[in-house]
Amino acid sequence: MKLIERAGLALLQKTDPEQAHGLALRALRLGLSPSAGTMTSDRLRCQIAGLELPNPVGLAAGFDKNAEALDGLSRSGFGFVEVGAATPYPQPGNPKPRLFRLTEDKAAINRFGFNNEGMVAIGDRLAKRPANMILGLNLGANKTSDDRARDFAQVLAHCGAHLDFATVNVSSPNTEKLRDLQGKDALSALLAGVMDANSGLAKPIPVFLKIAPDLDAAGLADVAEVALSSGVAGVIATNTTLSRDGLHSKHKGQAGGLSGQPLFERSTRVLAHLSDLTNGDLPLIGVGGVGSAEQAYQKIRAGASVVQLYTALVYGGISLVKEITGGLDALLARDGFQSVADAVGSGRKDWL
Template sequence: MSVLERVGLSALRRIDPEAAHTLALRALRAGLAPMPGPVTSPRLQTTLAGLTLPNPVGLAAGFDKNAEALHPLSRAGFGFIEVGAATPRAQPGNPKPRLFRLTRDKAAINRFGFNNDGMDVIAARLAKRPCDAVIGLNLGANKDSPDKSADFATVLNTCGAYLDFATVNVSSPNTEKLRDLQGPAALSELLNGVMRVRDALARPIPVFLKIAPDLTENDLTDIAAVASKTGVDAIIATNTTLDRAGLHGPHASEAGGLSGAPLFEKSTHVLAQLATLSDLPLIGVGGIGSPDQAYAKIRAGASAVQLYTALVYGGLSLGANIVRGLDELLRRDGFDTVADAVGTGKKEWT
């Protein structure tokens, strides 16, 4: 981490978390963040649902909700970038404060509620995206929508031409009744609608499904079956959790989704369970803050990983550092490619 990044990170931690996030995006657009360009090697290069990635470490949705920093983020060292979530209509989200740092736990709790500029504004920004990066969009639903299921297809229809992949997000805990869409019947209807739109695009793209960590084994079995039957290309495991076990500090009981270090074990366990239930590619998310943790997700069954909350504590350069460290771990253990390591340690998590 550079001196400039260290000083900037220290300053941001002294102010309101959401204001700090806004300032971080402004600094990124102004070129004040590390931009090492693509970080890759023959070991790191991999494919995910037909996408060619320079490395398997991606930026999760939520950091750049409105696709405002696509160009600098494409140079930050990540193998792929996911923006959003986007909803059909712009919406302010839930009342503030709605983002809380749990510094001792290296975690965060948010209850944003899909605050975003709406699909039309986001589509216009995506139309000017860098062409040499892999960029996807997290699809969401408006809070007051009479048909939340249809919203996902609507967003994809508007933005799909500018994307390399799209993620169906039915696992955010911050939009009322959204997680109800993870049930087999509702999920099947929703995904079939999304896939019809995907197949009608001039350039059909992979569709991913992002699930919650707070699911039973029976839930996971149902979701894996529905995902396979509807033609989903990969599953992202997992979103934030409602669990509050073992947290510290004054914000530990705030409502919303918990992300960061405390989520690592729970999300990795779900990931490994899915690896035994499904042949679909998996993307591991939740609590990754080091090369060892990214490697553990891959060995548990992930073809690629994503991170976000750890950047709050480790800075944007953490992404590239994790990529380089992962390359060394693969070399150390004799793996010629990322794909060779996928699933080699899943028995440790099931």
């Protein structure tokens, strides 16, 4: 990390978390953030659901909710970028404060509540996206909707023409009863509607399902069964957790979803079990607590084809992307893997 980025990061960490988030996005829009360019190598190049990626390290949804900083993100070194979540209609989200930095735990708690400008405004920005990036959108439902399953399909139908992939997000803990849609029957019906909307696009795209890390064994088995039968391209494991085990920060009691380092073990175990339940036949994206090359590598060895991160940027800055991709390349080489795909699931048993 360069001195100027280190100084900027120190300043942001003394600022209100949501305001700091806004400043980071503004820096990306203005081209003031470090630009790593395309981070790739023969070993790092990989594929998921037919998407050809320069490297397996992606940006998770939630950082750029309104697709405001696409140009800057396209130059930041990520192999792929997910923005959103987007809902059919704009909504302000939950009252502030709603984002808390847990510095001692290298974590964050948020209860944003799908605050976004709605699919029309977001779709207009997606239509002007850079061509040199793999870009996805996290699909959400309005809090006041009387048919949340329809909301997901509606956002995909409106924005899908400008995307490389989309994610059905039924795992945010900050919209009341949203996680109820992870139940077997409700999830099957929801995904049927989304896949129908996808088939109506001029060029259908891969659709992923994002799940919570707090599912019990039966719930995870149901998700695996539905995912395999629904036609989704893969599963993102996992979203934030409601667990507060082992936290030290004064903010540990705040309501919302916990992300960052404390989530790593829980989310990786869910990932490995899902990989086991699907016999490695369903592409998985590992997210939750990735803050180093070693952690990215562990997700891949547990069964992930690619990984995503977000909260670690709060503590490591955007240059962390270059650090993780370079370190991952070295770890793969160290262990004799010629590609990311060769390493996928090679250490799954360690997490079961």
